[in-house]
Amino acid sequence: MFESFNPTPRILMGPGPSNVSPRVLGALSRPTIGHLDPQFIGLMDEIKQLLQYAFGTQNAFTIALSAPGSAGMEACIVNLIEPGDKVIVCINGVFGGRLKENIERVGAKAIVVEDKWGHPVSIDKVSDAFKANPDAKALAFVHAETSTGARSDAKSLCQIAQQYNALSIVDAVTSLGGSELRVDEWGIDAIYSGSQKCLSCVPGISPVSFSEKAVEVLKSRQSKVQSWFLDQSLVMDYWSGEGKRSYHHTAPINSLYALHESLLMLKQEGLENAWQRHQRLHEQLHHGLEQLGIEFLVDETHRLPQLNSVLVPDGVDDMQVRSTLLSKYNLEIGAGLGQLAGKTWRIGLMGSTANEQNVALLLAALKETIK
Numbered sequence: 001m002f003e004s005f006n007p008t009p010r011i012l013m014g015p016g017p018s019n020v021s022p023r024v025l026g027a028l029s030r031p032t033i034g035h036l037d038p039q040f041i042g043l044m045d046e047i048k049q050l051l052q053y054a055f056g057t058q059n060a061f062t063i064a065l066s067a068p069g070s071a072g073m074e075a076c077i078v079n080l081i082e083p084g085d086k087v088i089v090c091i092n093g094v095f096g097g098r099l100k101e102n103i104e105r106v107g108a109k110a111i112v113v114e115d116k117w118g119h120p121v122s123i124d125k126v127s128d129a130f131k132a133n134p135d136a137k138a139l140a141f142v143h144a145e146t147s148t149g150a151r152s153d154a155k156s157l158c159q160i161a162q163q164y165n166a167l168s169i170v171d172a173v174t175s176l177g178g179s180e181l182r183v184d185e186w187g188i189d190a191i192y193s194g195s196q197k198c199l200s201c202v203p204g205i206s207p208v209s210f211s212e213k214a215v216e217v218l219k220s221r222q223s224k225v226q227s228w229f230l231d232q233s234l235v236m237d238y239w240s241g242e243g244k245r246s247y248h249h250t251a252p253i254n255s256l257y258a259l260h261e262s263l264l265m266l267k268q269e270g271l272e273n274a275w276q277r278h279q280r281l282h283e284q285l286h287h288g289l290e291q292l293g294i295e296f297l298v299d300e301t302h303r304l305p306q307l308n309s310v311l312v313p314d315g316v317d318d319m320q321v322r323s324t325l326l327s328k329y330n331l332e333i334g335a336g337l338g339q340l341a342g343k344t345w346r347i348g349l350m351g352s353t354a355n356e357q358n359v360a361l362l363l364a365a366l367k368e369t370i371k
């Protein structure tokens with residue numbers, strides 16, 4: 001016999017999703033209304049304004065894409081890059097590799113700048129790549145590499161792109177709401193994120209923002225956008241605040257209620273306060289892990305506070321520890337990805353999950369489990 005699904009609650013301290021707060025879960029359960037209902041249109045306008053606050057932008061085209069962060073990545077590439085274009089793409093972990101995959105699938109040429117996993121994107125290498133390819137249309141990189149916990153200098157990288165009149169396309173899936181991000185000040189042209197990390201919303205929504213320059217590139221394309229669903233020129237009239245909204249697809253209405261609530265919580269806490277909270281708890285975690293003899297993969301200067309990649313101690317069974325934490329403490333941490341599989345744990349301190357109690361519980365549970 002089938003029954004209603006009631007999962008055991010977990011403390012989610014992996015690379016995402018993070019724990020969704022009761023306020024956001026409450027918002028999910030509110031009555032569903034139509035996606036062209038005047039009330040819902042009003043909510044969309046507020047979501048736009050709250051996303052502009054979270055991103056640090058005045059971009060008119062700032063929306064919540066009805067799909068996860070991976071679709072946000074694809075939307076930026078398929079809308080702004082055309083067959084034959086040259087794109088400098090930075091790979092210092094799994095998600096830089098996915099950017100390259102997207103670039104090649106639209107028929108563009110990927111100029112790869114590669115850095116060691118756990119290291120930030122090299123400013124010098126990117127500068128050299130532009131010197132060798134001054135006709136590159138765009139620079140694509142990951143601000144906060146979820147596979148390694150390394151943060152790259154987005155401001156400096158975007159400045160290089162601007163020098164060559166190239167677009168900057170930035171992955172902020174793990175950074176939005178968790179560490180400093182200033183879209184307008186840094187000159188970012190296209191950026192995407194995810195709802196399930198530091199925003200502590202349900203998975204399945206991708207905040208996206210395009211600068212005026214990016215919108216002009218989209219409008220002046222020579223070829224059709226490869227994907228009908230992700231063609232942002234078709235979505236603009238649905239998210240636009242001007243005139244009649246045109247139907248494009250049925251928006252995930254209740255999930256957008258949840259996103260609105262999570263963004264409202266971020267606004268009420270204050271963006272910089274949220275950045276500081278993530279940093280403070282990271283430092284507590286760092287101190288506790290040091291006492292357990294657990295070392296970080298990433299140098300302190302480039303470490304993400306919300307995604308802590310640590311080395312599995314010698315003689316310790318990676319999978320057994322994660323399994324014990326889950327079964328005994330209802331606590332989830334993440335495994336290493338790609339070339340770091342079996343060598344690292346990824347400990348998330350994101351959004352609602354980032355609090356003193358969770359840090360204390362994890363440290364105690366790890367100490368007991370490893371012993």
